[in-house]
Amino acid sequence: MTAAYDSPVVLDRREGPYGEVVLRRQGALLQIIANGCFLMDTSDGRSERLLVDAARAALDGRPAPGVLIGGLGVGFSLAHAAADPSWGRITVVEREPAVVGWHRRGPLSALTAGALADPRTSVVEADLVRYVHETSDTFDALCLDIDNGPGWTVTDDNGGLYDPSGLRACARVLKPGGVLAVWSAQPSPDFEDSLRNAGFQQVRTEEVPVARGVPDAVHLGVRPG
Known part of the structure; x- marks a missing residue:
């Protein structure tokens, strides 16, 4: 029987500071569910790796850049960044203590143990918007x-990351010429407009085709130098 037809098994369920978070296994896959909303699983990771690679490429050879990864998730982006020796430092901000625990001591540790042990890596337990x-x-x-995605947030307050104030805050913590890369479950022309209105340049969207439905997307914008 394939993973698609196996019944999901709950491995852990926690009441976190922003609601319920669940780690479950379905066949060979691990899945994270937040407040009943499916977030991600370990099935693919192509778009999460693109998130990191597209940002690195947009930096145009800048030596030893520092990257902030917002959201630990199942760890694809962190593991991919740590596998690239060109990153100077890697900071992950994750607001759910349960997710951090699943990586440090739980079932997700198999995916990120090496990345978390990398001396370039640090994990900050905090709300990313704040x-x-x-x-x-x-x-x-x-x-x-x-x-x-910008139009499909896990909690309502996350919407503040994609409004003008939130995008200005993202620009504030970017160095001149720095790159903002935002993952989305579907392309959003409206968000491209929001990036331009917030002052980002070289705005574009890279897509990753999926088996069914609309492609995943990575929205990119560069803070002016």
């Missing part, structure tokens, strides 16, 4: 994957 407004740190790239 973090980009409050941190004094700056980065060369922001790779954001905390929702199913």
Whole structure:
């Protein structure tokens, strides 16, 4: 029987600061569910890796750049960044303690143990929306994957990341010429307009075809130098 037809098995269920988060297994796949909304699983990871690679490519050879990854998820973006020696430092912001625990001591550790042990990697347990407004740190790239897209957020307050104030905060923590990359479950022309209106340049969208339905997308914009 294939994973698609196996009944999901709940491995852990936690009440976190933003609602319920669940880790479950379906066949060979691990899945994260937040407040009843499917977030991601370990089936593919192509678009999460593109999120990191597209940001790195847009930096045009900048030496040892620092990247902020918003959302740990199942760890595809972190593991892919850590596999690239050209990143100077890798900071992950994750607001759910349960997700961090599943990576440090639980079933997801098989995917990210090496990346978490990398001396370039640090994990900050914080709300990303608040973090980009409050941190004094700056980065060369922001790779954001905390929702199913700008128009499909896990919690209502996440919408503040994609409005004018949130995009200005993202630009604030980017170094001149830095890159903002935002994962989405579908392309959003409206979000491209939002990026341009917030002052980002070289705005574009890269797509990853999926087996059925609309493609995954990575929206990119560059802070002016």
